[in-house]
Amino acid sequence: MMKRMESLKQALINDGLIYGFFALWMGANIGLFVYTFWLFETADIHVLMVACMGSSLSLAKASAATLNLNSALILLPVCRNLVSYLRGAVIFRGGLLRLLDKNISFHKWCGYMIMLHSIIHTVAHMYNGLNFQRASEDPNFVPCTDYFVPGTPIPYYFSMLYSAAGITGMVMCIVLFLMMNASFEYLRKTNFEVFWYTHHLFIVYYIGIITHALSGLVQTVNPDGSFTKAGLTAWQWVIGPLVIYGIERITRLFRSTQRVVVAKVVQHPSNVVEIQMLKKGFKATAGQYIFIQVPTLSSFEWHPFTLTSSPEESFFSVHIRVAGDWTTSLAERLGCHWDAKGNQIVKSGYKGNPSKMPTFNVDGPFGTATSGDAFKYSTAILVGAGIGVTPFASVLKSIWYQQAQGLNMKLRKVYFIWICRDRRSFEWFQDLIEALELQMVSQGMQAFLQIDVYLTERIKHEEITNIVTEGDASEDLLHGQHTKTHFGRPHWDKIFAETSTKHANEQVGVFFCGPKVLGKVLHTKCNEYSDKIQHGGARYIFNEEVF
Incomplete structure (x- = not known):
């Protein structure tokens, strides 16, 4: 017990604020889930539907509320300009800066929560369909919605699948499945293009979540016995983050269209190419990173690279390790070639006509943990x-x-x-x-x-012998x-x-x-x-x- 307390104490030294934020976020999810479940179980306006479908309806609506919350939050951590702006704010110091550096981790947390509650929501509504079908076969059945009429040729269960809720639900499940599987680290590193394209299916997801309740399957009972559609509510959760994200993308688009001049290309050993660039108004601090797009290689793909130049230099530069399809194609366009062992085939980089130099678009810089x-x-x-x-x-x-x-x-x-x-690999850094x-x-x-x-x-024994024999004792x-x-x-x-x-x-x-x-x-x-x-x-x- 004492050992566990000691480990917890040590963990809180650096990450107390991060754990506190995680607890706050988890508490908000649990609180919203429990409150929505309780509301549907106890409110008079839902009594008929709950009596007809059971607690699976309350479970479906509770998971829907949690889905709305995380669908709103998941966009904010990937607003890179917003995060960079907050890093420069006076109030963000010490632990708050390290909290901001966990923005991608928070983005993943929200993604996991969305996947979890999507499964809960889908399975719960499957039970709702079965429960409604069984209840409607009872001679004493009291209708709890006017969307479906008992005794019609098409059962409720199948009608639900053909509704706006059913169609958008299935589409969103497919989108989430593709996005989640393409996000695994191995695939993301070996085939970044797949990750990039599937992640942009988020547009389809948000269209789906906003229009999901359009058909009005879940209804409330009025005092006169009539029914009222619950209406669209998801948009109220996501509209704010979507506007912020829209401004983020417009800002990126504006900055990416500014002219970038490639001043110099240097080919280094071990499949490394250095690109020095110039861009009007570009200012960075030590350790920041940028996103690079080369339209001739792809009209949509943006790849992140850490800046290797300092703020005091007149240019900004990146060192790119040639390891995948995109980087290999880029190196070839720049005139850089290596043999199978990573040795330079030519001693310099780009030797072609400058007018044929591929066009570069640059977005950034963005701040990280080492940014000054x-x-x-x-x-x-x-x-x-x-x-x-x-x-x-x-x-x-x-x-x-x-x-x-x-x-x-x-x-x-x-x-x-x-x-x-x-x-x-020491050579380019030497x-x-x-x-x-x-x-x-x-x-x-x-x-x-x-x-x-x-x-x-x-290292081979003879190499060590040569190093020791020829080396100066006062030097490495x-x-x-x-x-x-x-x-x-x-x-x-x-x-x-x-x-x-x-x-x-x-x-x-x-x-x-x-x-x-x-x-x-x-x-x-x-x-x-x-x-x-x-x-x-x-x-x-x-x-x-x-x-």
């Missing part, structure tokens, strides 16, 4: 795994420029940890690390930035830098213990981008070691890169 937040701490730990290093390229560049300009920063110490399996180190050495600030690279790839044995390369995975307990000793009683910002499994480990360590602050440790604030 690292500069709000005196000590920051940046952890990038594999291609997850890209947002930190922007942060490290910004540090370099601010140091070069002699700007006064709150940030006094940066620990940068990069975990990578393939050592060849120049930045070297330039940053030279800048720090020239200003006598070697202690400001500590870079540790962890190489998880198994693998790359010839002051930065040290470690073989194997980080020993997190050792890293956090040493940092806690060096920065006792401080708040240390931990920023991570990479696999979810590693993110969970880091999150746990942040909570675990933050709990030791009363014993002279540090408090670790965990932030994770999401988009």
Whole structure:
């Protein structure tokens, strides 16, 4: 019991506000469900229909109310401009910022709730049809609706399927099934196009949910014995979020039509292409991301990429790993080619006629957990795994420029940890690390930035022998830098213990981008070691890169 309480206490250190928001949202769902169920069970205007169909009617209407709530909420987290605006608001600081960074998680929660209550609603109405059919066969049957007349050739059960409610219900179930299955991480990463297209079926879903009650199957009883259709109510729930989302899409459309100039294309080893672009009025902070569309490849697809340029540079850039159909086609249009091992076939990028350069549309930038937040701490730990290093390229560049300009920063110490399996992936990032180190050495600030690279790839014995034999003891044995390369995975307990000793009683910002499994480990360590602050440790604030 004590161990569970200790784990809960540690979890609340970083995520208390997130758990509180989740509890509020879950409470709203449960409260609305229970209230609507109770209303249909007890209200006089529903007594005939409940007597005829049973509590399955109350269950169907309670799940419908919860569906309306979540159908309204699910749009707001994906309004990227709204989220970015809120991140810049004065009231959003600390835990509230981390709450905003969970916008996609909240979007998923709402999606799961919609799927759950769609199943409940559908199954409950199936029972309603059967119960009504059985009740209507009773000689003493008292009509509870004038939509169906007992004794007609077409039974109620089948008439319900042919009604507006039945048709829209079936269409919405199919749409939700397609959207949910295309949202699984594996399919989303391997075939983003399927995810993108199926998710835009949300338009069909909202048309369905607004018109679902058009036929008026559920009716109330008036004092004179006549019946009144319940009417359309779903639109009252979703109209506000739909308007906000409409403004969001118009804003995206306007920004995406602004002219983008591709200033330079650089082909890097290991199937990586760097694209440097210019756009009038474009302003970004360190660690933000953009969406890119190439009309010649697809008229509708937008793909997210983290900015690798810093705010101080005159252009903005992205580094794209060529791994799928869309990125492969893009690289070919830019004149970039690699052999089977990822070696460059040509030494530079685009060599064709500039007039044939594909047109780029850019939407953004949008804020995330690393968007300048690292500069709000005196000590920051940046952890990038594999291609997850890209947002930190922007942060490290910004540090370099601010140091070069002699700007006064709150940030006094940066620990940068990069975990990578393939050592060849270091190549495109190498120049930045070297330039940053030279800048720090020239200003006598070697202690400001500590870079540790962890190489998880198994290296042959003879390669290690050559590295040790030829390397300078004062430099990194693998790359010839002051930065040290470690073989194997980080020993997190050792890293956090040493940092806690060096920065006792401080708040240390931990920023991570990479696999979810590693993110969970880091999150746990942040909570675990933050709990030791009363014993002279540090408090670790965990932030994770999401988009």
